[in-house]
Amino acid sequence: MGHRKIEIAIVKDPNMRQVTFSKRRTGPFKKANELSILCDVEIAIVVFSIGNKPYSFGHPCVDVVATKFLQLQQAANSSNAKQIDAQGRNNPSNELGRKEGCGVTQLSQCKELQGSYLEFQHGVKDYIDAIEVSECMILLAQEPMVGITKQVTTKRRKKN
Amino acid sequence: MGHRKIEIAIVKDPNMRQVTFSKRRTGPFKKANELSILCDVEIAIVVFSIGNKPYSFGHPCVDVVATKFLQLQQAANSSNAKQIDAQGRNNPSNELGRKEGCGVTQLSQCKELQGSYLEFQHGVKDYIDAIEVSECMILLAQEPMVGITKQVTTKRRKKN
DNA sequence: TGTGCTATGTATAACGT
């Protein structure tokens, strides 16, 4: 989608990678927003930037969709596990070894979560600005996309 | 992005809306997948179709990213609420009145969640197939996009 | 519902600023 085709693999140059992230970050959000409006469906999308700042968009909101999805997963893992595994399905598990307390299946794990909350509180202020971006994205597809308007001059224009 | 430009508003004809959903559903996933690979960032995207089937993609997985995000939100809501509200920020709250138990801020709410899990278990089997789709999406951007290859014949080809 | 087709709208790579 540019002067040249690029292969989908990690951009090695950290500087270029940051530029690529900046340019492509809005892509999924716009697509997701359009889909949610056109088809009136629930959707949530969350991205953590290279600097680990969260960018999100959700319809009606990320929390609702994410929680709904997680509950589906957890219900599947806890009770239907035996039957599902019989079909050869097994959740791939977290390969990055994060300690986010992913998959709160048991009440006991909630206590561990509480500890995580305290840790997160230290960094929360820095995240607030980035989180605000998600609200702005709602407007994107509804505007005439001002930034691209200039291109109208260049675009091929068939007989009509 | 087709023979005609369409405005981003709900597609009124239910039949057309379903078609539009089918065609556009993969869009956000492909963009999200490309972004996660190119920039090596964490991303999660979940869509509930018109028929309420979940489609998801996540890197490293939806659970990790979604949980991480929810924890950030919860931490912000619980402890930093006073300071944040002072800046005029208040979470818009869930307008759809779902009973998903969205936003598990307190340990006491975990018990309510457990009740929800039981309800979800009844419908889980129907969702499994749709959930599998999310794993396939990973391949999309890495393939030469076979379905579009034909278009190479048509595409404008400058001197080089 | 999903697939394949072609014409056209959009996103974005490479380059500046």
Place this chain on the structure above:
DNA sequence: TACGTTATACATAGCAC
């Protein structure tokens, strides 16, 4: 780090299966 420009790659509307 983000924004403007242009050429090009990609996504998709409308159509037929």
